[in-house]
Amino acid sequence: MKFGVSTFLTDEGIGPTELGPALEQRGFDALFLAEHTHIPVDRQSPYPSGGELPRMYYRTLDPFVALAAVAAVTRDLLLGTGIALVVQRDPIITAKEFASLDLISGGRAVFGAGAGWNREEMRNHGTDPGSRGRLMDERIRAMIELWTKDEAEFHGEFVDFDPVFCWPKPVQRPHPPIYVGGGSERTFARVAEYGTAWMPSRVPPKELGERIDRMRQTAGDRPSVVVYAAPHYREALDIYAQLGVERVLFYLPTLPQNETLHHLDDLAQTASAYR
Template identity: 65%
Template structure:
């Protein structure tokens, strides 16, 4: 089983280069970053994690800028989003960003995607919350066309463009893996149809994880990789996830200054 971290990189925590070096030096295999373009001051959408929205949500750096900086100081670390709010991003621009990251990193990019929970945030991007899942589907499919076709085109309900040239192409063949976030009742449908893996959050809809994984793999007819992010520092959690058939664990890494982060990484590394 592989081990990495999931975290928020902000303007008041450890810097990207220092974080990337520290992870690779300690043997971690991946870094997955959360994103929020902004947080509306007036917000009615409840945060799924509790009553109070943590400070780090307000202060995230752009994940692709951070991952590019990390790529420049590492050689093996897989570089992912956990998750990219694809319903708030232009698919043509996003396809180029991820392909560029894959190129400069030598084929280490991973695109974790989701539709998000903050309805006010997505409305500021012109996204209607009620149709965000259909939008997510089309944007993923369009991005894969842009990655894999010399003259890519897509004609859907929300995404529509005639043949275009879009470069660079990714290094990975056929393209960087797209991991579908979430654990709702319709998530398996999305994983099976257009995902390259599943990435649920630990403790949110994962009570019957072994059965869920078996069902997805059976329906897909292939060994769908499963990455669980937001995992606490717990030997019991690691053992449970391994027994359930999880391929990769992403430990939750608090957003802290460099010295505190390095101490925390030392403790996390003891688990594997």
């Protein structure tokens, strides 16, 4: 298995230019950053993990800006969004931002995508939560057209543009990997259609095998499995290894620099038993 980290970078924790080299020094191969543009004060959507919404959710750095900073101070680290909230993003701008990240990093960008859970946040972007799945699919299809065609066009229910020039193109061909977040049957259909990997989150390790079997029934054997925000206890990692998980993204709490580095030391020691 390969090992990376998933985290929320904020203005109150370790900075991107400190975190990136620290990960490479400890043998991690990937960094995936969460995204929230903002959090409405009057929020009705329940926090998926239960309880109060942690402070880090409304202090996140923009993932593309932060990953560009990481790209400048690392050589091999994969740079991923975990997850980019596609339903809150203009697809043309996002396609350009992500292709630019892939270019300046030398082809290290990974597009982790999902539909999100915070309905009030979506509505502030003009998105109807009831149609967010269809909107996400269209925007990703449009982005693929922009990444792969010299004269790209798209005509759909939500996205519509006549032939356009849009550069840069990604370094990775035909386009960068797309990791699809979520756990529904529709998620598995997305993995089959355009996903390089399925990226489950908050799935108990003992239930993951059954979920992978369901995903394979829809998407086949091609997509890999990358566990997002994974625990680091040995029982969970043993299960991931037995299931053939390609990459484990340990959850890294948002902490000041010194505390983060100590935590990374512990995670690296745990991972060393599986390398």
